[in-house]
Amino acid sequence: MSTIIYPENTSPAADAEAIRKACQGWGTDEKAIISIIGHRNATQKKLIRQAYEELYCEDLVKRLESELSGQFEKAVYRWILNPRDRDAVILHVAIKERAIPNYRVVIEYSCIYSPEELLAVKRAYQARYKTSVEEDIAQYSTGHLRQFLVGLVGTYRYVGDELNARVANSEADILHNAISTKDFNNEEIVRIISTRSTTQLVATLNRYKDHYGSSITKHLLDDTNEGNKEYLLALRTTIRCISDPQKYYEKVIRYAMNECGTDEESVTRVIVTRAEKDLKEIKEVYYKRNSVTLDQAITNHTSGNYKAFLLTLLGNE
Amino acid sequence: MSTIIYPENTSPAADAEAIRKACQGWGTDEKAIISIIGHRNATQKKLIRQAYEELYCEDLVKRLESELSGQFEKAVYRWILNPRDRDAVILHVAIKERAIPNYRVVIEYSCIYSPEELLAVKRAYQARYKTSVEEDIAQYSTGHLRQFLVGLVGTYRYVGDELNARVANSEADILHNAISTKDFNNEEIVRIISTRSTTQLVATLNRYKDHYGSSITKHLLDDTNEGNKEYLLALRTTIRCISDPQKYYEKVIRYAMNECGTDEESVTRVIVTRAEKDLKEIKEVYYKRNSVTLDQAITNHTSGNYKAFLLTLLGNE
Structure with missing residues (x-):
């Protein structure tokens, strides 16, 4: 579920006018900008861009790019685009x-x-x-x-509930044979993971766990060949994305905010791309895993307008 | 250009009725079937299928499958589907x-x-x-x-006229370096041929010819490793399809009808899939290359209703 809070009935022209006002004169009223675009869904934002273009013969996206800066600008830019x-x-x-x-x-x-x-x-x-x-x-x-x-x-993956139990079993075995003989570059691994439907692949990964007592991502850690590192990380990331997207995103955010610093690009990406989809569920998974709310973590690891904007997208009034 | 001859105004219901009549009783009136569906374009065939279903609560495609047989049935089946x-x-x-x-x-x-x-x-x-x-x-x-x-x-290829001359030059060199060192499995070959836009790839292949005096398909013949045979044939086929589709289809048909016999599957495929597109141009290329018309070649290499049907699609009244 979405986290953003937006009024049902808004006036795109009034919004465009208010943003214009926030951009004019000395300095920019970032708070006013956040209070508008942080509370609008994709359709509303599209109408604001159109209204702004019609009223001022100017591209709103470009205007905001020139008015704002830093991580805040990057986040707003990604948010205001369709x-x-x-x-x-x-x-x-x-x-x-x-x-x-x-x-x-x-x-x-x-x-x-x-x-x-x-x-x-x-x-x-x-x-x-x-x-x-x-x-x-x-x-x-x-x-x-x-x-x-x-x-x-x-791959234009097949989406459907059909699943072939025989294929799930045989491909779980194929994966295990390749991994247990440390043949990590076996082309069958690439074939199975990159082309099968999500439903089929989840079944195969479950059979793998049933038969071999551990998840495949654990077994993929067994390779010590440095040349394979990125490829194996990519394989593991893929399996995570397919198995449980919310859990995957939680991990991305958790790794992006740690003692060594903050990877704002990743934080922005997850929040901006998931805010209108499943950010609520991601917040729940985050809290369960870290015993601290995502809002609190964002408050601790970011600052200024960037922080205010992210917190708005996370559902703070 | 299309080769089929079809009247502008037809009655799908009357066509469905006539096909139904041709299918009823002892035996099937194949000539009647050819005289209708061989003279209808894709939209008209769709309307006939719909009218047939409505009138007789029966699937026309299945009915024709059960009435006809052999290569004729296969060709009609492929033609009558959308x-x-x-x-x-x-x-x-x-x-x-x-x-x-x-x-x-x-x-x-x-x-x-x-x-x-x-x-x-x-x-x-x-x-x-x-x-x-x-x-x-x-x-x-x-x-x-x-x-x-x-x-x-x-690959969901980019379609556009943009072409990067620098890339065309450098990738022609990459292809030539790989081929001249007999590194036919070089992954750069796969990357370039399978992902670049057609416009870009044609430019690259032209640069290749300009710089190295011969077409790349010739140079790909230099490999004598039996294990690479199918892969290299596939590479050469791809380059032919991208460079000149009509010339490619002419070659498919030419190879499909020779002294050793006829590969009806290929003949049917080219005629059925191209009849409403560029079969006219393919016929011209065929005549230029073989000094015999495609119609004549089909007459010599096929027989019966199958022959009659193909000749109808080729534009014979």
Whole structure:
């Protein structure tokens, strides 16, 4: 469930006008901006962008980019875009702004988003960057990690409740044979994890646990070959995303806020992309695991307008 | 351009009635069936199926399957289905009814069909078979061929006229370096051929010819490793499909009808899938290359109702 609190009936023109006012003159009234856009859903934000464009012949997204700065600006930018454009931006940053792609983001979109949502993200990506997600991932990665990520993002997975118990058993055995002989690069692992439907894969992973007494993610830790590190981490991330998305997101946020500092990019990504989906459930999982609320953790690890904005998206009035 | 000759205004109910009559009593009036469905486009066939169902509470496709037989039945079955269902059937047969997938068919759909058409075929495939194209291809192939085919069918290619001349040059060099050192399994080959947009890839292949004096398909013949045979044939097929679809289809038909016999499956596939698209151009290319018309070749290599039906689709009254 969504965490944001928004009024049912709003006036896009009045909202656009209030944002315009907050941007004019010396300085910017960030609090006013948060109080509006932090309390609007995707449809309402779209109408505000349209109203702003009509009233002031100016792109609201660009205006906010120029008015705001730092992590706060990045978060607002991702929040004000329509969801699929935002996803395209996040994916592009993940693929291109690092030495190797931030495979976590690629995996999230490939495994947690529905095939139709993933397709919509790919379309938005092409419209924005004039290249395909597939060619960019392929270009910026290598070896087993590349093969795995390209297969993962390329598969238009079957969505349906049909599940083949025979396949679940035999593929659990195939996975176990490969892993127990330390044949971690076995292409069957890539095939099974990257192409099977979520329903089928969950059944296979359950059979694996039943027959071999432990989850496959534990067994994937047994590899000590440094060259396989990223690939195996990607495999484990994928299995987590497929098995339990909320638990996965909780872990992302937990790792992003620790004693060593805060990875704002990850915090922003989870909160902005899940606020209108399942952030409520993620908050519950977070509290259970950490005995501290996510709101409290955010309060401790962030500051200023950025903090105020995240807390608003988390459902604080 | 299309080759079929069809009247603009037809009555789906009258067509359904005439087909029903042709199916009733002793024997079947195949000529009557050909004279109707061989002269109807996709929309008209759809309306006939609907009218038949309404009038007789019976599925026309199933009725025709039970009335007809042999290659004629197979051709009619593929023709009477709606195009994306037909493609799903052809793809499924290509993937599952052989020891290894008939990669030619997979490559045709991946490279000659537009990304949107390929997506529609994937949807029809899932609706019909309750599995994804990707998982079936992955399951029924292995090694480099698998990696290549899964990448190819999975890529939602960018379609646009943008082309990066720098990339065309550098990737022509990458391809040539791999091929000249006989590193045919180099993963960069798979990446470039399976993920780049058609526009970009054609430019790269042209640069290759400019710089290295010969087409890449020729150079791919230099490998003598038997284990690579299918994979390299698939690579060459892909390059042909991307470079010149009509020339590719001409070759498929030419190889399918020779002294050793006739590969009716391939002949049917090309004629049925291209009749409403570019079969006219394929006929022209065929005549140029063979100095005999495609109609004449079909007349020589096929017989009976199957022959009559193919000739009708080829535009004979």
